[in-house]
Amino acid sequence: MTHWWQRGAIYQIYPRSFQDTNGDGVGDLAGILGRLDYLEWLGVDACWISPIFRSPMADFGYDVADYRDVDPLFGTLSDLDELIADMHRRGMRLLLDFVPNHTSSAHPWFVDSRSSRDSEHRDWYIWRDPAPGGGPPNKFQSLFLGSAWEWDEPTGQYYFHSFLREQPDLDWTNAAVRTAMLDVMRFWFRRGVDGFRVDVVNLLAKGPELATPDHPDEHLAWGQEPAIHPLMRELRAVANEFDDKVLIGEIWLPPTELVTFYGTELDELHLPFNFGLLELEEWTAETVCKAVGDYEAAMPAKAWPNWVLGNHDRHRVVSRIGERQARVAQMLLLTLRGTPTLYYGDEIGMFDVEIPRSQWRDPQGLRGGDTRDDERTPMRWDASELGGFTTGTPWLPMGQPAGIDVATQRDEPTSMLALVRSLLELRRAEPALNVGTWTDLGHAGTALAYIRAEVAPGERRFLVCLNLGDKPAALPAAASSLRGTILMSTLDPQRRGPFEGRDLAADEGLVIRLD
Ligand code: NOJ
Numbered sequence: 001m002t003h004w005w006q007r008g009a010i011y012q013i014y015p016r017s018f019q020d021t022n023g024d025g026v027g028d029l030a031g032i033l034g035r036l037d038y039l040e041w042l043g044v045d046a047c048w049i050s051p052i053f054r055s056p057m058a059d060f061g062y063d064v065a066d067y068r069d070v071d072p073l074f075g076t077l078s079d080l081d082e083l084i085a086d087m088h089r090r091g092m093r094l095l096l097d098f099v100p101n102h103t104s105s106a107h108p109w110f111v112d113s114r115s116s117r118d119s120e121h122r123d124w125y126i127w128r129d130p131a132p133g134g135g136p137p138n139k140f141q142s143l144f145l146g147s148a149w150e151w152d153e154p155t156g157q158y159y160f161h162s163f164l165r166e167q168p169d170l171d172w173t174n175a176a177v178r179t180a181m182l183d184v185m186r187f188w189f190r191r192g193v194d195g196f197r198v199d200v201v202n203l204l205a206k207g208p209e210l211a212t213p214d215h216p217d218e219h220l221a222w223g224q225e226p227a228i229h230p231l232m233r234e235l236r237a238v239a240n241e242f243d244d245k246v247l248i249g250e251i252w253l254p255p256t257e258l259v260t261f262y263g264t265e266l267d268e269l270h271l272p273f274n275f276g277l278l279e280l281e282e283w284t285a286e287t288v289c290k291a292v293g294d295y296e297a298a299m300p301a302k303a304w305p306n307w308v309l310g311n312h313d314r315h316r317v318v319s320r321i322g323e324r325q326a327r328v329a330q331m332l333l334l335t336l337r338g339t340p341t342l343y344y345g346d347e348i349g350m351f352d353v354e355i356p357r358s359q360w361r362d363p364q365g366l367r368g369g370d371t372r373d374d375e376r377t378p379m380r381w382d383a384s385e386l387g388g389f390t391t392g393t394p395w396l397p398m399g400q401p402a403g404i405d406v407a408t409q410r411d412e413p414t415s416m417l418a419l420v421r422s423l424l425e426l427r428r429a430e431p432a433l434n435v436g437t438w439t440d441l442g443h444a445g446t447a448l449a450y451i452r453a454e455v456a457p458g459e460r461r462f463l464v465c466l467n468l469g470d471k472p473a474a475l476p477a478a479a480s481s482l483r484g485t486i487l488m489s490t491l492d493p494q495r496r497g498p499f500e501g502r503d504l505a506a507d508e509g510l511v512i513r514l515d
Pocket residue numbers: 059062063099163199200250312313
């Protein structure tokens with residue numbers, strides 16, 4: 001038996017940037033609802049929406065002040081109920097973004113926690129005395145730069161924050177915290193939400209070094225504390241109380257460590273996010289083959305893989321590898337074994353918009369890191385000035401030129417949009433391409449190839465050949481002797497014809513049904 005989240009493709013919506021309906025320049029839930037026809041037409045099976053909960057928006061929603069309500073910027077709880085109902089009517093699923101590692105400093109729990117050393121919620125967060133000679137307890141750095149410890153004058157202690165000082169970390173060793181947070185999951189599951197993308201989930205277990213005064217300034221063992229696994233099992237047990245829910249965890253670790261988050265009994269996360277393709281420094285047949293091979297080799301038996309090309313924290317795929325190779329990358333994403341997650345706008349080839357520093361909004365950038373605004377610009381729905389995104393002033397500049405928009409590309413048979421849609425359609429129609437096996441045929445020069453096949457012997461088999469270079473390339477030997485029918489090319493999604501082992505054109509990827 002396979003699950004919907006194995007067969008289907010997930011689409012990430014950054015809600016601020018998807019569709020505004022009230023003219024405030026920020027996307028909202030009503031906007032997503034109004035675009036469900038598009039998402040259904042595109043052929044995605046589920047949407048993951050970055051946080052829409054009540055929040056002061058210090059980190060644009062990753063600082064939650066109420067886990068059980070929608071921020072008025074995005075709409076109301078009943079808008080969300082309507083969205084869930086409409087998606088379900090269409091056979092689509094909705095995933096919310098659960099942020100368990102930290103709350104907003106405006107969350108009532110933290111407001112109470114910092115009110116006095118004796119407050120009810122004091123030990124829901126991580127408080128420490130100053131180091132013996134004064135100053136922060138140790139040199140731990142926040143992932144957003146600067147000390148991870150914030151001095152709180154009224155109560156004379158420091159609190160710990162992995163990210164902004166407005167995002168104090170919860171103490172997950174505290175049973176009351178666990179109970180409260182697991183109940184948040186139940187609250188949304190009961191409302192019909194189909195699962196969660198779980199923010200920095202491996203940071204929930206801190207480890208003893210947090211209390212070490214002479215600890216160096218790095219998060220050395222961060223995210224790999226053995227104590228993390230029982231916590232993952234607790235999250236999973238809550239999901240298991242309901243039918244067919246999915247937990248996808250945000251974890252930035254190499255394959256061999258990442259896969260431990262499936263759990264030895266497959267009793268932890270359904271899908272620890274695999275960022276292998278997103279993190280590649282070089283885009284070559286060799287590096288891609290290695291990323292895919294290393295991950296597949298690390299996968300425990302019966303665990304299900306997944307792949308990601310872009311998200312709201314990393315530069316867009318078009319900006320990393322160019323538009324022509326981004327098409328090849330989409331073919332890779334949508335034909336590998338494992339659940340693909342698409343980042344909104346990648347299907348029309350949106351690129352990073354270089355935003356002048358004076359207009360930066362992302363706190364990571366404003367504190368001296370790399371800004372993430374570039375990859376968060378508004379979705380362009382049509383060729384008009386404001387792209388059909390808003391009637392007001394967009395919260396970030398539109399940036400993308402006309403042509404990188406849905407309306408234009410819908411009518412172009414060779415557009416990026418046409419390619420992504422055709423790939424999704426083929427993937428959905430062919431079990432070999434969604435739940436089938438994967439066999440590596442290796443790489444040669446700039447080309448790589450693999451086979452996807454249905455599990456039952458004698459069933460349909462597909463050959464995927466990709467040229468990661470901008471010159472023609474011969475196929476790997478194991479692929480050149482195979483014969484079949486070309487179903488799609490990255491150069492033209494409609495291209496069909498016999499396949500007789502020919503070379504690949506520059507930037508060409510092919511999906512071939514084998515004889
Ligand atoms: C990871 C999220 O993807 C990122 O956008 C956010 O800033 C941090 N976690 C903190 O929640």
